[in-house]
Amino acid sequence: MKILEIKVVTVPIKSSISNAYIDFNKMTASVIAIITDVIRDGKQVIGYGFNSNGRYAPTSLLRERFIPRLLESDPDEILNDQGTNFDPHQIWNMLMTGEKPGGHGERSVAVGTLDMAVWDVVAKIEEKPLYQLLADRYRDGKPDEKVFVYAAGGYYQPQKGFAELQSEMRGYLDLGYSIVKMKIGGTSLEDDLRRIEAVLEVVPNGQSLAVDANGRFDLETAVQYAEQLEPYNLFWYEEAGDPLDYALQEELSKHYKNPMATGENLFSMQDARNLIRYGGMRPDRDYLQFDCALSYGLVEYMRILDMLNDYGWSSRRCIPHGGHQMSLNIAAGLGLGGNESYPGVFEPFGGFADDIPVEDGYVRLPDVPGIGFETKSGLRKLLYSVADEKHKTLF
Numbered sequence: 001m002k003i004l005e006i007k008v009v010t011v012p013i014k015s016s017i018s019n020a021y022i023d024f025n026k027m028t029a030s031v032i033a034i035i036t037d038v039i040r041d042g043k044q045v046i047g048y049g050f051n052s053n054g055r056y057a058p059t060s061l062l063r064e065r066f067i068p069r070l071l072e073s074d075p076d077e078i079l080n081d082q083g084t085n086f087d088p089h090q091i092w093n094m095l096m097t098g099e100k101p102g103g104h105g106e107r108s109v110a111v112g113t114l115d116m117a118v119w120d121v122v123a124k125i126e127e128k129p130l131y132q133l134l135a136d137r138y139r140d141g142k143p144d145e146k147v148f149v150y151a152a153g154g155y156y157q158p159q160k161g162f163a164e165l166q167s168e169m170r171g172y173l174d175l176g177y178s179i180v181k182m183k184i185g186g187t188s189l190e191d192d193l194r195r196i197e198a199v200l201e202v203v204p205n206g207q208s209l210a211v212d213a214n215g216r217f218d219l220e221t222a223v224q225y226a227e228q229l230e231p232y233n234l235f236w237y238e239e240a241g242d243p244l245d246y247a248l249q250e251e252l253s254k255h256y257k258n259p260m261a262t263g264e265n266l267f268s269m270q271d272a273r274n275l276i277r278y279g280g281m282r283p284d285r286d287y288l289q290f291d292c293a294l295s296y297g298l299v300e301y302m303r304i305l306d307m308l309n310d311y312g313w314s315s316r317r318c319i320p321h322g323g324h325q326m327s328l329n330i331a332a333g334l335g336l337g338g339n340e341s342y343p344g345v346f347e348p349f350g351g352f353a354d355d356i357p358v359e360d361g362y363v364r365l366p367d368v369p370g371i372g373f374e375t376k377s378g379l380r381k382l383l384y385s386v387a388d389e390k391h392k393t394l395f
């Protein structure tokens with residue numbers, strides 16, 4: 001049993017949307033295909049992975065460092081004890097050989113992308129959906145039957161007024177979502193409050209709406225927003241300040257009694273632990289959004305879950321960033337609180353199985369081996385083209 005080849009290409013996921021910090025006009029993603037010599041159901045097992053949106057494609061890191069390191073490893077050292085499957089933990093150790101601690105930077109994205117493809121391979125070899133494999137290995141064998149998902153949108157876009165914002169949000173409710181999210185911090189406080197009130201006219205109440213500042217605010221602005229937001233009783237107030245400014249988050253928690261959320265830009269267990277230690281996050285109401293596909297993958301994410309457990313946090317407080325099926329599988333398999341979703345944005349990576357609708361704010365998972373990428377036709381087409389790719393770049 002061995003890995004024969006690993007292909008990686010860079011693809012655009014550009015869009016005209018903006019949050020408070022960046023626009024996505026030049027956003028890219030790396031897509032990986034791990035080709036093995038294992039045959040299941042008459043076909044060669046190929047695992048796929050891609051990096052989550054918000055960080056650029058780490059293709060050079062993958063090509064120059066991580067893929068060669070994995071391909072040069074002793075094939076037996078990356079298998080489980082019985083030699084019946086690849087071992088993601090062993091592979092992770094191999095990938096991180098020669099890497100100093102700290103300074104996680106973009107390498108966590110590269111490793112997270114490879115890790116996703118590794119788990120896809122492992123579940124396909126066991127001929128199980130990844131959520132079932134995770135539930136079998138790490139829980140009582142019973143995955144959650146459905147996962148809470150919310151619609152993340154409400155971006156700033158040219159020529160997007162209140163009416164367009166309202167119709168976008170109505171569209172998410174029509175698709176079956178019960179909670180929607182919008183961006184704040186890209187305009188004045190007064191303007192944002194008008195945008196929020198426009199959305200509150202079309203959703204049932206404040207608990208149906210979350211807001212996301214994408215780390216834009218200094219403490220003073222974060223507190224000003226907190227004071228204005230609190231009466232709306234929103235679902236959450238997300239990433240008010242710089243993701244690494246734990247003191248800001250801690251101080252802000254004294255000024256806002258309703259739920260807050262953050263963590264999508266913390267890329268390691270150590271960074272996540274610092275948030276828990278120093279960020280004033282409250283385990284009875286706040287949410288944690290670490291995204292495995294940006295932060296060293298599921299192997300590292302399990303370390304984060306263990307850390308959270310040590311600090312008295314339930315895994316149900318985790319609702320990962322990213323809107324991809326990897327986190328959806330983790331949510332169902334390991335018992336998280338839910339998953340993000342971006343209907344119609346970041347295609348073909350965002351969203352879930354084509355034929356499974358969101359109902360009352362929840363989505364079910366397909367019963368297919370692996371992560372389930374092949375159940376999304378647009379994504380399947382792209383992934384197959386990467387596996388067949390000769391020239392190793394699509395643009």
Ligand SMILES: [Mg+2]
Pocket residue numbers: 212214238239264321
């Ligand atoms: Mg966010």
